[in-house]
Amino acid sequence: MTRYLxxxxxxxxxxxxxxxxxxxxxxxxxxxxxxxxxxxxxxxxEVREEMLQKMGYYDPVPIKYFKWIRDVFRGDFxxxxxxxKPVWDVICERLPNTVLMGAGALILSTAIAIPAGxxxxxxxxxxxxxxxxxxxxxxxxxxxxxxxxxxxxxLSFDLKIFPISGMVTVGAGYQGWDFIKDVAWHLVLPTxxxxxxxxxxxxxxxRSSMLEVFDHDYIRTARAKGLSEAVVVNKHAFKNALIPxxxxxxxxxxxxxxxxxxxxxxxxxxxxxRLSYTAILDRxxxxxxxxxxMTTVIILLSNLIADLLYAVxxxxxxxx
Amino acid sequence: MKKDTDNGTVSxxxxxxxxxxxxxxxxxxxxxxxxxxxxSVCAPVLTTYGRDDIDLYNIEAAPNSDxxxxxxxxxxxxxxxxxxxxxxxxxxxxxxxxxxxxxGVSVGAIAGFYGGKVDSLIMxxxxxxxxxxxxxxxxxxxxxxGPSMMNLIFIIAILEWTKIARIVRAEVLSIKExxxxxxxxxMGLSKMxxxxxxxxxxxxASIMVFATLAIANGILxxxxxxxxxxxxxxxxxxxxxxLSAAQSMRVLQYExxxxxxxxxxxxxxxxxxxxxxxxxxxxLDPKLKI
Numbered sequence: 001m002t003r004y005l006x007x008x009x010x011x012x013x014x015x016x017x018x019x020x021x022x023x024x025x026x027x028x029x030x031x032x033x034x035x036x037x038x039x040x041x042x043x044x045x046e047v048r049e050e051m052l053q054k055m056g057y058y059d060p061v062p063i064k065y066f067k068w069i070r071d072v073f074r075g076d077f078x079x080x081x082x083x084x085k086p087v088w089d090v091i092c093e094r095l096p097n098t099v100l101m102g103a104g105a106l107i108l109s110t111a112i113a114i115p116a117g118x119x120x121x122x123x124x125x126x127x128x129x130x131x132x133x134x135x136x137x138x139x140x141x142x143x144x145x146x147x148x149x150x151x152x153x154x155l156s157f158d159l160k161i162f163p164i165s166g167m168v169t170v171g172a173g174y175q176g177w178d179f180i181k182d183v184a185w186h187l188v189l190p191t192x193x194x195x196x197x198x199x200x201x202x203x204x205x206x207r208s209s210m211l212e213v214f215d216h217d218y219i220r221t222a223r224a225k226g227l228s229e230a231v232v233v234n235k236h237a238f239k240n241a242l243i244p245x246x247x248x249x250x251x252x253x254x255x256x257x258x259x260x261x262x263x264x265x266x267x268x269x270x271x272x273x274r275l276s277y278t279a280i281l282d283r284x285x286x287x288x289x290x291x292x293x294m295t296t297v298i299i300l301l302s303n304l305i306a307d308l309l310y311a312v313x314x315x316x317x318x319x320x
Numbered sequence: 321m322k323k324d325t326d327n328g329t330v331s332x333x334x335x336x337x338x339x340x341x342x343x344x345x346x347x348x349x350x351x352x353x354x355x356x357x358x359x360s361v362c363a364p365v366l367t368t369y370g371r372d373d374i375d376l377y378n379i380e381a382a383p384n385s386d387x388x389x390x391x392x393x394x395x396x397x398x399x400x401x402x403x404x405x406x407x408x409x410x411x412x413x414x415x416x417x418x419x420x421x422x423x424g425v426s427v428g429a430i431a432g433f434y435g436g437k438v439d440s441l442i443m444x445x446x447x448x449x450x451x452x453x454x455x456x457x458x459x460x461x462x463x464x465x466g467p468s469m470m471n472l473i474f475i476i477a478i479l480e481w482t483k484i485a486r487i488v489r490a491e492v493l494s495i496k497e498x499x500x501x502x503x504x505x506x507m508g509l510s511k512m513x514x515x516x517x518x519x520x521x522x523x524x525a526s527i528m529v530f531a532t533l534a535i536a537n538g539i540l541x542x543x544x545x546x547x548x549x550x551x552x553x554x555x556x557x558x559x560x561x562x563l564s565a566a567q568s569m570r571v572l573q574y575e576x577x578x579x580x581x582x583x584x585x586x587x588x589x590x591x592x593x594x595x596x597x598x599x600x601x602x603x604l605d606p607k608l609k610i
Binding site for chain 1: 447
């Protein structure tokens with residue numbers, strides 16, 4: 001297990017290294033550069049030259065790369081061109097908002113999809129199963145942003161139940177408990193939109209994973225020795241069906257970050273998804289680099305955790 | 321049982337077709353897709369308006385007898401643009417899927433068949449591509465190389481081929497241990513010949529199912545990127561870039577014809593393709609995990 005852990009970590013670090021190289025080349029080959037934009041355009045040509053020298057504008061690309069990596073390890077991601085603040089500060093302001101929405105979506109989709117998928121599988125070919133299958137097809141086929149726009153039109157404009165956009169009511173200046181309620185109210189629609197796709201995928205996987213387990217001999221044995229159906233489903237079948245479900249759950253984390261870009265854009269939610277989109281449009285290179293690096297690290301970590309969870313859940317897996 | 325050849329055997333294809341025909345949802349998908357393709361191909365015949373005909377006296381008109389789905393912010397007929405937009409959206413999905421399969425299948429087959437260092441190198445490359453957040457990288461690429469239909473196809477293909485590569489690799493790994501491959505080897509066929517003539521035909525079911533899902537995904541990605549203004553560029557219409565009209569609060573609230581039919585078409589196309597893909601999987605090989 002320890003050996004497997006070390007190998008898996010080494011592999012992740014290698015991938016991370018490749019990712020940093022690609023991100024770096026990507027940004028450095030892009031039109032415009034992160035150096036000249038930091039300069040005050042009013043300074044004289046010589047001062048400008050000198051400052052560019054100092055910033056490393058004329059360094060060869062590998063040197064630039066190592067300087068960047070060194071700074072990243074010190075927690076220095078550079079200076080955002082647009083926000084005129086350290087990149088790290090800009091990200092820290094937004095990250096909690098995305099985590100809030102993402103965690104909400106993850107909890108919501110798991111809470112709906114796993115019981116629904118389980119019921120679908122146990123009552124195969126029932127009305128519930130049929131409805132569930134069609135609903136999950138709708139969930140994976142409707143563009144999430146279009147679903148969001150429909151919800152805004154219907155629930156916010158027409159029925160005026162939920163706020164149209166943003167995270168807090170502008171100008172209300174709520175404090176304490178009222179503030180939490182206000183944010184929660186704004187959180188509902190974006191969370192539902194972000195959870196939609198995940199709920200649909202997770203439900204399909206739970207259903208097919210359960211169905212596959214039902215085919216095994218040990219389920220027949222469990223039934224034959226007179227266990228109640230609830231025990232067979234929950235203890236014998238579900239535990240074994242969990243393994244592929246975990247893979248899907250860990251794959252949801254990248255989907256949240258991808259999905260957040262559009263969801264946050266249409267709901268004007270101040271998270272890192274919308275930040276990535278505006279940073280790209282503004283060509284705010286230091287910010288883009290930091291965001292890409294951060295999201296890939298999160299994705300790599302979630303893959304790693306999923307692999308380790310397998311070992312915890314399934315004692316048959318022995319990593320050599 | 322109907323026999324479809326004179327030597328009395330029933331081909332695998334006809335068994336699959338018989339199973340497929342029984343699947344109502346899949347047949348629904350086929351009919352809808354056929355209709356949509358027909359409508360977008362015959363666009364010039366079905367409408368009297370030109371794709372970019374501007375009518376400034378008739379801006380954002382609600383649906384009426386002249387304009388069945390109203391007009392947009394430049395007075396162009398929405399229905400006409402929807403028909404032409406279908407061409408773009410369907411083409412993006414189809415071509416992106418074709419390129420994904422060309423790259424993914426060749427890379428996956430090489431990795432699986434040759435194994436060893438080639439395999440681990442290719443697999444690490446797919447690892448790296450797969451751990452990027454798709455959407456962020458896609459918009460970054462689109463902003464860098466510029467928004468256009470061909471660039472969009474390129475971006476989708478270059479970021480999405482890894483999935484089919486992994487599927488094909490896994491299948492090739494198990495196929496190459498089978499006896500008929502040993503036989504082909506001992507007959508002295510070259511590796512390339514074995515891959516193309518004996519290994520790949522056995523991965524056909526997976527590739528077909530993946531292809532349909534990839535088309536659906538491509539259409540969704542086109543819609544999303546064009547909605548953000550990073551995909552197909554106006555005046556060329558696509559369902560996605562027409563949807564971006566809904567970014568205006570006024571359009572979203574009062575002018576449903578400028579965005580709801582567009583989104584509905586994306587949805588109905590994608591769900592039909594998904595039904596079709598699901599039907600294909602059940603017909604060809606229900607055990608496939610795609």
